[in-house]
Amino acid sequence: MRILIVEDEQALAKVLEEKLIKSGFEAKIAGDGEAALYAADVFKPEMILLDLILPKKDGFEVLKELKANPSLASIPVIVLSNLGEDENLKKAFALGAKDYFVKSQHPINEIIDKIKNIRVSGK
Amino acid sequence: MTNMLFHFSLRRTIAIAFIALALPFITHAATFSFVLDKQTFATGDEFVATVAIDSESVGINAAQGTVSFAPDVLSVTKIDRADSVFNFWIQEPTFSNTAGKITFLGGSTSGFTGSSLKVFKVTFKVKGIGKSDITLTDGAITASDGSGTNVLTATKGVNITSVSKGEIVTIPPPITRPATVAQKLPVIPALSLALYPDPTHWYNRSVPFTAHWVLPSDVSDVATSITKDPRSTPPKSEGLFDNKTFPALDDGVWYLHIQFKNNIGWGPINHYRIALDTVPPLPFKITADPSFSTDNPTPTFSYESADQLSNIASYVIRVDNKKGIITTSSLYTIPPQAPGKHRIRISAEDNASNITENIAELEILPIASPLITSISKSAYVNEGELSATGTSIPNATIEATLRDGNKATIAVTSADTGADGNWTIVIDKPLKKDTYTLSIIAKDKRGAQSLPTISGAIPVRERPLVTLGGIEITQSLFFILITLVLVLGFVGGWLYEREAKLQRRRKVIVAQRDVVNAFAMIQKDVEKALTDYDDHKITEEESEEIVFLLKRMSATVSKVEKYVSENIAEID
Numbered sequence: 001m002r003i004l005i006v007e008d009e010q011a012l013a014k015v016l017e018e019k020l021i022k023s024g025f026e027a028k029i030a031g032d033g034e035a036a037l038y039a040a041d042v043f044k045p046e047m048i049l050l051d052l053i054l055p056k057k058d059g060f061e062v063l064k065e066l067k068a069n070p071s072l073a074s075i076p077v078i079v080l081s082n083l084g085e086d087e088n089l090k091k092a093f094a095l096g097a098k099d100y101f102v103k104s105q106h107p108i109n110e111i112i113d114k115i116k117n118i119r120v121s122g123k
Numbered sequence: 124m125t126n127m128l129f130h131f132s133l134r135r136t137i138a139i140a141f142i143a144l145a146l147p148f149i150t151h152a153a154t155f156s157f158v159l160d161k162q163t164f165a166t167g168d169e170f171v172a173t174v175a176i177d178s179e180s181v182g183i184n185a186a187q188g189t190v191s192f193a194p195d196v197l198s199v200t201k202i203d204r205a206d207s208v209f210n211f212w213i214q215e216p217t218f219s220n221t222a223g224k225i226t227f228l229g230g231s232t233s234g235f236t237g238s239s240l241k242v243f244k245v246t247f248k249v250k251g252i253g254k255s256d257i258t259l260t261d262g263a264i265t266a267s268d269g270s271g272t273n274v275l276t277a278t279k280g281v282n283i284t285s286v287s288k289g290e291i292v293t294i295p296p297p298i299t300r301p302a303t304v305a306q307k308l309p310v311i312p313a314l315s316l317a318l319y320p321d322p323t324h325w326y327n328r329s330v331p332f333t334a335h336w337v338l339p340s341d342v343s344d345v346a347t348s349i350t351k352d353p354r355s356t357p358p359k360s361e362g363l364f365d366n367k368t369f370p371a372l373d374d375g376v377w378y379l380h381i382q383f384k385n386n387i388g389w390g391p392i393n394h395y396r397i398a399l400d401t402v403p404p405l406p407f408k409i410t411a412d413p414s415f416s417t418d419n420p421t422p423t424f425s426y427e428s429a430d431q432l433s434n435i436a437s438y439v440i441r442v443d444n445k446k447g448i449i450t451t452s453s454l455y456t457i458p459p460q461a462p463g464k465h466r467i468r469i470s471a472e473d474n475a476s477n478i479t480e481n482i483a484e485l486e487i488l489p490i491a492s493p494l495i496t497s498i499s500k501s502a503y504v505n506e507g508e509l510s511a512t513g514t515s516i517p518n519a520t521i522e523a524t525l526r527d528g529n530k531a532t533i534a535v536t537s538a539d540t541g542a543d544g545n546w547t548i549v550i551d552k553p554l555k556k557d558t559y560t561l562s563i564i565a566k567d568k569r570g571a572q573s574l575p576t577i578s579g580a581i582p583v584r585e586r587p588l589v590t591l592g593g594i595e596i597t598q599s600l601f602f603i604l605i606t607l608v609l610v611l612g613f614v615g616g617w618l619y620e621r622e623a624k625l626q627r628r629r630k631v632i633v634a635q636r637d638v639v640n641a642f643a644m645i646q647k648d649v650e651k652a653l654t655d656y657d658d659h660k661i662t663e664e665e666s667e668e669i670v671f672l673l674k675r676m677s678a679t680v681s682k683v684e685k686y687v688s689e690n691i692a693e694i695d
Contacts, residue, residue, distance in 0.1 A: 107686035
């Protein structure tokens with residue numbers, strides 16, 4: 001499974017990438033919103049882990065454009081953010097996010113486990 | 124008039140160039156001079172001036188110029204070119220007594236060398252009192268060097284003084300001193316002639332000359348004369364003097380007779396021989412046996428000149444620009460020559476050092492060139508074993524020359540061909556890395572040579588240690604590859620280690636953050652529970668919430684235990 005990690009914090013992005021690859025995924029990193037849209041078009045991911053606070057174009061905008069693009073709209077997007085307020089969760093889900101993980105509430109390995117479970121369940 | 128002058132000048136230039144190119148010889152320098160007995164004359168006298176060339180060991184074959192004189196002092200009465208070294212005239216010597224000029228352009232089909240080569244003689248008549256320079260202007264002396272080089276470096280003019288009769292002094296001023304009394308006749312005079320120092324030699328310089336002698340104390344009179352009679356007696360006493368200048372002599376054997384007188388009488392006579400030959404040997408032809416175009420590498424040339432006075436002393440034969448061979452024979456077989464055209468230059472020199480030269484063009488035809496039927500396609504550095512085989516004419520010698528990329532000769536070897544003409548040569552010399560060529564020539568028993576047969580390029584390269592997929596890995600390439608692998612390995616390892624270190628640091632950061640986040644969550648739940656209990660009373664609702672908070676803390680602790688410990692474990 002190809003996963004696009006959209007994350008501007010390099011430490012987290014690189015650790016996530018390594019753990020996903022070790023878990024059998026194919027992973028790529030995009031460091032900002034514009035790079036995320038370009039990588040989505042080229043890499044054709046089967047899942048996107050999307051941070052919300054990003055340079056150039058924020059995560060909500062990216063999510064909106066992904067869902068507006070017919071060729072990319074079906075890619076499940078899991079928001080991975082430090083923003084834990086309900087309004088952000090509601091907005092993300094309203095824009096089409098499949099799931100929403102608040103980073104401070106989930107150790108990184110838990111997030112990996114959740115992604116594995118999504119792959120297993122096919123949801 | 125202008126056009127006429129132009130045509131004349133052009134014609135002269137073309138003629139000079141033609142003559143020069145016809146007979147190419149080595150050149151250096153030459154001078155014009157005028158030879159005459161004396162330079163002071165009385166009005167009405169006639170005298171002869173010879174226009175001469177000192178070629179200074181240079182072969183020359185043409186000359187031109189304009190002789191100028193003062194027409195109010197001198198006039199030309201006759202020009203005589205009978206004894207000239209030149210045998211044809213583009214411009215006959217012609218004079219104008221009005222302008223005071225003589226112009227000429229002469230040439231010869233042979234080259235000449237000599238100190239007093241005659242061009243022509245001019246008879247002047249002294250018609251007025253005064254001075255006149257006889258000079259030569261617009262002159263050129265052309266070397267027989269094939270390039271038409273003008274080798275004229277100087278013109279020695281003369282100054283003529285014309286006086287009235289009775290003013291001319293013909294003998295040197297006499298010495299006045301008392302003579303001692305002698306008991307016997309005076310000694311034979313001992314002479315010193317700088318121009319003709321050896322009475323046994325022939326000379327080719329004809330100019331006025333001075334003889335010196337030492338006067339013994341008893342001598343009171345000296346008598347001198349010059350004749351062609353070896354036993355002539357000087358006719359009379361001319362006074363007491365210790366030197367005398369004599370006019371230039373014509374060619375031939377002359378004798379300067381000198382005799383002393385003292386109180387006893389006239390002593391013995393010194394008949395000093397002066398042999399003069401200013402005429403070069405006669406022009407001659409060169410013939411070749413078998414011919415001038417032959418495959419015989421050692422043709423024989425015959426040539427024979429003659430000299431009317433001093434006789435031929437020797438011939439010098441030069442092939443191309445090599446050192447000349449001196450011989451007295453009129454036949455000469457040259458050493459073996461390589462195929463191609465050669466210039467044969469033969470000089471005949473008389474005993475007075477006058478030289479006449481001639482040249483011939485010789486073409487040595489090559490014998491059949493050898494064929495190379497096989498040759499080493501390549502060789503390896505420092506291993507030698509370069510070989511070639513081929514065919515040639517039977518019973519020949521094959522000479523092989525190996526040259527490097529700079530055409531420098533690296534090795535020379537030879538082999539004999541058998542009756543079948545087959546040959547094999549091996550150059551077993553360690554070779555450096557380069558691209559070589561092999562030049563093969565054949566020589567027959569006469570020494571006749573073929574033109575060279577040149578091989579294609581023969582690369583000498585390093586022997587490969589191993590061949591991988593058609594690529595030869597030589598020792599040098601191997602060391603380069605090893606070095607490259609080591610450098611790349613080191614750089615790659617360093618980059619890998621740096622990335623691994625960075626990744627470990629990232630994992631530590633993430634793990635630390637997970638721990639901090641977990642404890643923050645636990646702390647937040649503990650604070651909430653404590654807030655519920657801050658009045659020391661717990662309502663049922665608060666009790667339920669505290670239970671919820673405790674369960675969540677338990678779950679958080681479990682996550683920390685599971686995921687964070689995993690995370691930390693993965694750091695290494």
